[in-house]
Amino acid sequence: MHLGDLTVYHDGAFARYADSKVGLLTHGLQYGTGCFEGIRGFWSEREEELYLLQLADHYDRLAQSARILMITLPHTTPELCELTVELCARNQLRGDVYVRPFAYKANEDIGVRLHGVKDAFAMVAIPFERYFDTQRGLKVGVSSWRRIDDTMAPARGKITGTYVNSALAKSEAVMNGFDEAIMLSAEGHVCEGSAENVFVVRRGVLYTPDPSQNILEGVTRRAIITLAAEELGLTVVERAIDRSELVVADELFITGSAAGIQWIESVDHRPVGNGERGPIAGALIDLYDRAIRGGMPKYAPWLTRTYGGRTPATVG
Numbered sequence: 001m002h003l004g005d006l007t008v009y010h011d012g013a014f015a016r017y018a019d020s021k022v023g024l025l026t027h028g029l030q031y032g033t034g035c036f037e038g039i040r041g042f043w044s045e046r047e048e049e050l051y052l053l054q055l056a057d058h059y060d061r062l063a064q065s066a067r068i069l070m071i072t073l074p075h076t077t078p079e080l081c082e083l084t085v086e087l088c089a090r091n092q093l094r095g096d097v098y099v100r101p102f103a104y105k106a107n108e109d110i111g112v113r114l115h116g117v118k119d120a121f122a123m124v125a126i127p128f129e130r131y132f133d134t135q136r137g138l139k140v141g142v143s144s145w146r147r148i149d150d151t152m153a154p155a156r157g158k159i160t161g162t163y164v165n166s167a168l169a170k171s172e173a174v175m176n177g178f179d180e181a182i183m184l185s186a187e188g189h190v191c192e193g194s195a196e197n198v199f200v201v202r203r204g205v206l207y208t209p210d211p212s213q214n215i216l217e218g219v220t221r222r223a224i225i226t227l228a229a230e231e232l233g234l235t236v237v238e239r240a241i242d243r244s245e246l247v248v249a250d251e252l253f254i255t256g257s258a259a260g261i262q263w264i265e266s267v268d269h270r271p272v273g274n275g276e277r278g279p280i281a282g283a284l285i286d287l288y289d290r291a292i293r294g295g296m297p298k299y300a301p302w303l304t305r306t307y308g309g310r311t312p313a314t315v316g
């Protein structure tokens, strides 16, 4: 389907993408005063069902981001979950999807601030397959850009303006021949990728930076911690991680809604472990893939059905 023909949700109504516009001086566009989520949906061919992943967790985080920006969301988390289902169904999406809800300051005037500016909300759902080439491990490089510190801009909010930090790191990494960047915190501890959380495996224990390390508290991160502990019986430790721990790790991987779980082959051109996909990353990749497509009943609460037995062709 052509992008312009997609149905989107904007300012309280469904409309065509091509007809949904914002003005040039829109506050969120000029000053980065917006927040958003990146939500995935996975298609099960066997069940002819589109499973939307961890909707409530994403909308709870959107509510937190909105609160940070003094934005009032027009809907509650349950209402947003329902709207997401409705949007995907209206577009008759059959295949993996990416849903982008966002809230932003909508005044068209000059003057940077958060108070006294009107709010707006929109949601777009598009077909989406892969963020990375999943056939091999990623080559990552430690970025010369440090991750924003919570004393400068709220790190635990998913705020549009702060993504210039991610964009700088990602482009630097790709232009230097890597697939992805790993950013350190201002204090020099391992923080995260440009849009992913990071995990280190050492001697059978899983380590990941704790929320005080200026990470975005990833929904996928939490899912992986749960799978690692409950399905593999692993110890998961959340603590500050040093750069050299990346180099001596047995395995490294990153997690994110867009990226899923991606194992890392090398860091700063040095192979991680033996440079092959490790057993723990491998097991988690397989478990996650089963869970998100409805293959693990225990994790059914993570999933929201779009069609619920109706075939996509009959919904519109």
Ligand SMILES: Cc1ncc(COP(=O)(O)O)c(C=O)c1O
Binding pocket: 038, 166, 192, 193, 194, 195, 196, 197, 215, 216, 217, 218, 219, 220, 221, 255, 256, 257, 258
């Ligand atoms: C900066 C950043 N860190 C981490 C993540 C991973 O978070 P999640 O698993 O909720 O997608 C994302 C992706 O949204 C991100 O943009």
